[in-house]
Amino acid sequence: xxxxxxxxxxxxxxxxxxxxxxxxxxxxxxxxxxxxxxxxxxxxxxxxxxxxxxxxxxxxxxxxxxxxxxxxxxxxxxxxxxxxxxxxxxxxxxxxxxxxxxxxxxxxxxxxxxxxxxxxxxxxxxxxxxxxxxxxxxxxxxxxxxxxxxxxxxxxxxxxxxxxxxxxxxxxxxxxxxxxxxxxxxxxxxxxxxxxxxxxxxxxxxxxxxxxxxxxxxxxxxxxxxxxxxxxxxxxxxxxxxxxxxxxxxxxxxxxxxxxxxxxxxxxxxxxxxxxxxxxxxxxxxxxxxxxxxxxxxxxxxxxxxxxxxxxxxxxxxxxxxxxxxxxxxxxxxxxxxxxxxxxxxxxxxxxxxxxxxxxxxxxxxxxxxxxxxxxxxxxxxxxxxxxxxxxxxxxxxxxxxxxxxxxxxxxxxxx
Amino acid sequence: xxxxxxxxxxxxxxxxxxxxxxxxxxxxxxxxxxxxxxxxxxxxxxxxxxxxxxxxxxxxxxxxxxxxxxxxxxxxxxxxxxxxxxxxxxxxxxxxxxxxxxxxxxxxxxxxxxxxxxxxxxxxxxxxxxxxxxxxxxxxxxxxxxxxxxxxxxxxxxxxxxxxxxxxxxxxxxxxxxxxxxxxxxxxxxxxxxxxxxxxxxxxxxxxxxxxxxxxxxxxxxxxxxxxxxxxxxxxxxxxxxxxxxxxxxxxxxxxxxxxxxxxxxxxxxxxxxxxxxxxxxxxxxxxxxxxxxxxxxxxxxxxxxxxxxxxxxxxxxxxxxxxxxxxxxxxxxxxxxxxxxxxxxxxxxxxxxxxxxxxxxxxxxxxxxxxxxxxxxxxxxxxxxxxxxxxxxxxxxxxxxxxxxxxxxxxxxxxxxxx
Numbered sequence: 088x089x090x091x092x093x094x095x096x097x098x099x100x101x102x103x104x105x106x107x108x109x110x111x112x113x114x115x116x117x118x119x120x121x122x123x124x125x126x127x128x129x130x131x132x133x134x135x136x137x138x139x140x141x142x143x144x145x146x147x148x149x150x151x152x153x154x155x156x157x158x159x160x161x162x163x164x165x166x167x168x169x170x171x172x173x174x175x176x177x178x179x180x181x182x183x184x185x186x187x188x189x190x191x192x193x194x195x196x197x198x199x200x201x202x203x204x205x206x207x208x209x210x211x212x213x214x215x216x217x218x219x220x221x222x223x224x225x226x227x228x229x230x231x232x233x234x235x236x237x238x239x240x241x242x243x244x245x246x247x248x249x250x251x252x253x254x255x256x257x258x259x260x261x262x263x264x265x266x267x268x269x270x271x272x273x274x275x276x277x278x279x280x281x282x283x284x285x286x287x288x289x290x291x292x293x294x295x296x297x298x299x300x301x302x303x304x305x306x307x308x309x310x311x312x313x314x315x316x317x318x319x320x321x322x323x324x325x326x327x328x329x330x331x332x333x334x335x336x337x338x339x340x341x342x343x344x345x346x347x348x349x350x351x352x353x354x355x356x357x358x359x360x361x362x363x364x365x366x367x368x369x370x371x372x373x374x375x376x377x378x379x380x381x382x383x384x385x386x387x388x389x390x391x392x393x394x395x396x397x398x399x400x401x402x403x404x405x406x407x408x409x410x411x412x413x414x415x416x417x418x419x420x421x422x423x424x425x426x427x428x429x430x431x432x433x434x435x436x437x438x439x440x441x442x443x444x445x446x447x448x449x450x451x452x453x454x455x456x457x458x459x460x461x462x463x464x465x466x467x468x469x470x471x472x473x474x475x476x477x478x479x480x481x482x483x484x485x486x487x488x489x490x491x492x493x494x495x496x497x498x499x500x501x502x503x
Numbered sequence: 504x505x506x507x508x509x510x511x512x513x514x515x516x517x518x519x520x521x522x523x524x525x526x527x528x529x530x531x532x533x534x535x536x537x538x539x540x541x542x543x544x545x546x547x548x549x550x551x552x553x554x555x556x557x558x559x560x561x562x563x564x565x566x567x568x569x570x571x572x573x574x575x576x577x578x579x580x581x582x583x584x585x586x587x588x589x590x591x592x593x594x595x596x597x598x599x600x601x602x603x604x605x606x607x608x609x610x611x612x613x614x615x616x617x618x619x620x621x622x623x624x625x626x627x628x629x630x631x632x633x634x635x636x637x638x639x640x641x642x643x644x645x646x647x648x649x650x651x652x653x654x655x656x657x658x659x660x661x662x663x664x665x666x667x668x669x670x671x672x673x674x675x676x677x678x679x680x681x682x683x684x685x686x687x688x689x690x691x692x693x694x695x696x697x698x699x700x701x702x703x704x705x706x707x708x709x710x711x712x713x714x715x716x717x718x719x720x721x722x723x724x725x726x727x728x729x730x731x732x733x734x735x736x737x738x739x740x741x742x743x744x745x746x747x748x749x750x751x752x753x754x755x756x757x758x759x760x761x762x763x764x765x766x767x768x769x770x771x772x773x774x775x776x777x778x779x780x781x782x783x784x785x786x787x788x789x790x791x792x793x794x795x796x797x798x799x800x801x802x803x804x805x806x807x808x809x810x811x812x813x814x815x816x817x818x819x820x821x822x823x824x825x826x827x828x829x830x831x832x833x834x835x836x837x838x839x840x841x842x843x844x845x846x847x848x849x850x851x852x853x854x855x856x857x858x859x860x861x862x863x864x865x866x867x868x869x870x871x872x873x874x875x876x877x878x879x880x881x882x883x884x885x886x887x888x889x890x891x892x893x894x895x896x897x898x899x900x901x902x903x904x905x906x907x908x909x910x911x912x913x914x915x916x917x918x919x920x921x922x923x
Contacts (some may be wrong), residue, residue, distance in 0.1 A: 180629055181575070182799070185910050186572060187572070187807065187808070188571070189571040189575055189577060227632075230799065231793050298572060371867060
């Protein structure tokens with residue numbers, strides 16, 4: 088605060104200058120464009136004269152990442168490689184369990200050379216054994232090796248209508264149905280006292296808070312497998328902050344509408360939709376995890392997993408509908424929309440995860456989910472404060488803690 | 504600190520190149536560019552340069568149910584030809600153009616003089632894989648030197664590499680100043696320094712030379728090693744037969760002496776009997792390309808799979824490649840392999856023949872086999888020996904030989920004789 092006051096005179100001077108006259112009487116737009124134009128000129132000169140050519144010492148190290156592998160059939164292994172370094176790399180040979188093996192490079196323009204940031208697939212015809220670890224090494228032209236171990240390999244199921252249907256079914260069970268069931272608490276929620284309802288809202292916030300941590304840790308864990316050139320950790324931070332600010336922007340716009348007298352904008356339904364979007368994004372990430380595990384042949388679709396997910400997600404239902412408990416009951420289609428928005432992304436995530444999976448996409452979706460969830464927690468707190476004036480009451484804090492604890496307990500059932 | 508003069512090193516390399524090109528001058532199909540293609544040029548491995556060769560590559564033939572084993576593609580750097588190296592000996596009288604050499608008499612002794620120059624050079628050790636080597640006369644293994652028992656081997660050694668080097672011979676050397684180690688004689692030779700080593704060629708056998716600068720592991724593994732073959736002198740064998748057998752002198756009969764002399768004649772390159780033997784040099788070596796103390800490439804004579812097949816469908820059909828092809832041998836000729844183990848990082852290497860048993864002469868210092876009728880022998884680092892093979896009763900076709908450390912075999916040390 089004190090900083091602002093000391094800054095004020097300076098701000099004032101600047102303003103008076105811009106208001107009065109531009110240097111040399113130039114039009115305002117020239118002042119706006121000039122720095123950019125000069126930057127272009129300097130960059131051009133730099134490229135043309137390359138003043139650092141003599142100073143450049145040595146050469147950068149080759150840097151490549153195998154982001155993930157797929158096993159489309161029992162006689163093929165596919166490595167997904169990205170060149171992180173500033174120089175091109177050439178994959179000269181491939182070692183499978185310390186033996187030179189045939190391979191093809193797909194997606195690198197017909198050769199085995201990857202430009203900086205270029206990605207390619209290295210297809211190795213190898214009759215691997217299910218469950219027996221596979222050590223793969225790419226030998227680059229300068230002899231550097233890039234290694235990857237496929238632990239306990241299993242066939243990836245590949246793309247088919249069957250798989251789409253299976254994933255849709257899983258999504259229905261672990262996403263849509265539990266959220267819908269949870270929403271059936273709505274009539275009950277309408278009857279309870281304000282204090283209890285606020286407790287339920289804070290319980291929902293606890294649920295979401297847990298999910299934010301859960302997804303956040305997972306995003307950073309995945310970020311380690313993101314090729315270095317994409318700065319995995321910063322990508323996650325960007326996803327979180329970006330989603331948070333975007334949703335908050337929508338929310339701020341809504342508040343502006345509400346203040347201007349738009350009754351629809353002031354209803355709890357807005358918050359309900361925001362919660363649904365936040366949970367939906369989280370469930371999208373959950374679907375990605377299921378889908379990618381499925382793609383890697385890692386899912387045992389036992390009843391335990393499905394039951395775990397259902398218990399876990401049923402708590403998300405009341406979180407969605409609690410904000411509208413004090414309003415007039417919205418039209419039924421709103422409930423359907425809320426349920427689909429919150430639950431159905433599991434299906435979408437499953438599809439994306441199984442067919443177009445990459446750690447980069449996975450981590451980014453998780454991060455977006457975290458950002459959205461944080462905003463929703465913020466929103467719920469604001470809602471309770473508006474109605475009650477006090478978010479940090481004993482009941483509310485306890486409800487938040489219970490929400491957190493219930494999620495932790497049910498999370499134990501979900502072993503993916 | 505040795506002064507590093509890259510300009511000078513480049514000049515010497517150029518000289519060596521020119522000699523090499525000169526030696527190929529007669530072959531009009533080979534132009535200078537082809538010979539020097541990829542020499543010292545990082546990135547020459549960039550694929551798709553020689554489209555003719557990529558058509559011939561074995562890379563994308565995944566018709567086999569189990570996928571195809573082996574290195575993909577052919578060698579593009581033709582600076583070193585393992586097939587040529589296999590049967591090339593430098594005797595002072597005759598040898599590689601890239602190894603200046605002469606033979607003359609001095610004080611009643613035959614002198615075989617060689618000029619060896621240590622250079623820094625980029626070599627190709629597997630298709631597309633380059634290795635920053637330190638090499639005698641620009642090749643790994645270094646030139647094979649050959650003398651007759653009792654000769655004087657005079658090596659004019661010049662170091663134009665960036666690091667200090669020596670040449671240490673595995674010979675019976677009675678002058679410690681000539682041992683080629685940092686602690687004796689001239690010690691290590693810095694960049695641009697020279698020294699003339701003199702060694703008496705003794706005992707008869709197959710021997711080894713290498714740089715003995717420290718760190719030893721690196722100086723050997725970077726490529727500073729080669730073979731010295733000392734042919735037995737038949738006259739000396741007749742006079743001192745007990746020097747060439749493990750038996751007690753009392754056991755040596757005149758008939759046995761005759762046999763030993765006859766065997767010595769087959770070993771002596773100046774004798775007519777030697778012409779009937781097909782002699783091959785194999786230096787088992789390995790290369791650690793990623794500095795983890797383990798070799799990524801193993802081979803006999805540097806290049807992974809260079810004596811393998813170019814292409815196979817793994818169903819019994821194969822084709823010779825341009826640079827990867829079996830060693831053709833005449834079934835009616837006696838086959839002799841001079842074998843040395845120059846592998847770094849692994850304590851032992853081995854040599855195993857398929858469908859064949861052979862006699863083995865450890866260090867080649869005896870004229871009777873030290874191991875008879877075996878199909879596998881092991882060698883410690885720097886151990887060497889002579890392998891005598893007879894394919895006269897075998898049907899023509901492919902016969903594999905390789906290190907029986909399966910790992911070494913699959914990393915390149917897997918080769919074939921094509922018996923014709």
